[in-house]
Amino acid sequence: MKKTPPGEFRSTLRVIQSDQCNHHSACESCSIRHVAMCNVLNEEEVNLLNEISSDFNRDSKQVLCAEGDPADYLFNVREGTVRLSKMLADGRRQITGFLFPGDFFGLACKDVYSYTAEAITPVETCRFQRRKITEKFRELPQLGERVFEMTTTELQSAHDQMLLLGRKSAREKLCSFLIYMADKTRTIGGYPPNHAYLPMSRADVADYLGLTVETVSRQFTKLAQEDLIRLDSAHNVILLDPESLQEMSEGE
């Protein structure tokens, strides 16, 4: 579960949380270009970053990078939803994460990408040459620290997801997922409270939770029958009882 627990931020690294960015007005390109980085950089530094980045936009269902490709680029999602996945020889797939505006990918690999990144919706990203961006870490240590901190957060989420995949029931998995997506929907904004917008297909949800499409669908139906959620459409869910869902997601 990519659960980002709320609460005070007290990292020993000097970084600032995304929602604490306080120079949006002064830095227009920031919010447009480098969503996740602007928080720790001033306008001049963002411009420095703009020099080595280039837009990379793709339509829904297109591949941004493939498992095994030379890992030349680091990506920053600006708009849309991306899925990262790994496959077994016979085609079984595991989605290791969904990415939303502000998220990065392309760092956690050595010479080749260890996962495939695909656009779930039309996406806008900016892309840096890894070689160049890691050089920039020298000039802008706060940038390096911010990226390190994000990697660390991602590792924590990965551990949460391992607990989900290894030990939770189908029902608990789906509850966790709904809580997670409601949180993401809230962050992205533009939806009523307790709304979870699910841009991905049921198959994606299944491959994220280590289930089959049918099981996911059945669990959705069951939660709706119990009035814990309301399915406005397959991709728009209202959490009618977030507290219960939260509890069930943790096996209480």
Next chain:
Amino acid sequence: MKKTPPGEFRSTLRVIQSDQCNHHSACESCSIRHVAMCNVLNEEEVNLLNEISSDFNRDSKQVLCAEGDPADYLFNVREGTVRLSKMLADGRRQITGFLFPGDFFGLACKDVYSYTAEAITPVETCRFQRRKITEKFRELPQLGERVFEMTTTELQSAHDQMLLLGRKSAREKLCSFLIYMADKTRTIGGYPPNHAYLPMSRADVADYLGLTVETVSRQFTKLAQEDLIRLDSAHNVILLDPESLQEMSEGE
């Protein structure tokens, strides 16, 4: 799966692989104290590190740090085996990783530890105050880069483990685990080739693979019956047909 694929190392970060450490003879305290760090540091820098580190040794089954504790320390395992785990409210447990000499833990968290670390065998670690070690990243950027690179490798392993937990059968999971442990055993040294020394209990293996003890035990028996492995004892396994095991671990 904490699979560290062999192959050339071409990270954009200027770090050196563990097995490329070439000043072991010149730096005695290095191999003794800071297993994973000495590779990128010279003797003087290692001494600098020694100043802020202190020994922290524990017997088998003791807790090194607990989920929810203030995350004050970063640990470097020098000797022995450690398990990291997370628990659900009702006691279901997921082991997110086993740690061996050279491994770190305690960084991937904000103010509190997000997992429990316990000694499987008697362990020797050295412990740094996170506050102090992150300060050191300023003075010794190559140290920061090395730690960042290790975090990145760990994130990749976490993704491999998600694929295992979400999509592999019990048999495939155990094959993956045996390949992984044979690799670790080789790295640690002192055992014949194709030997996998398993310091952890069957319950630990089960909680690592998202299975029950009984299922793990049955799969061990089945692999032995098929002459793919030989169980010298519950904790010492010979891989009789590593190629087949490897193939099966990837679902071929």
Next chain:
DNA sequence: CGCTTATTTGAGAGAAGTCAAGTACGGTGG
């Protein structure tokens, strides 16, 4: 509007879990 694809629903099968019992191992004390 018709076609394709996505989602839901149903029935049956199977892999892994649960519960229970037996066996082997390892440490401790006589």
Next chain:
DNA sequence: CCACCGTACTTGACTTCTCTCAAATAAGCG
């Protein structure tokens, strides 16, 4: 050194949750 005890591991019988296969319904798109 061996016997004993507790724990760890293995094995068996049975249950169950999730998967598989199949079909119906709904949604999206040209």
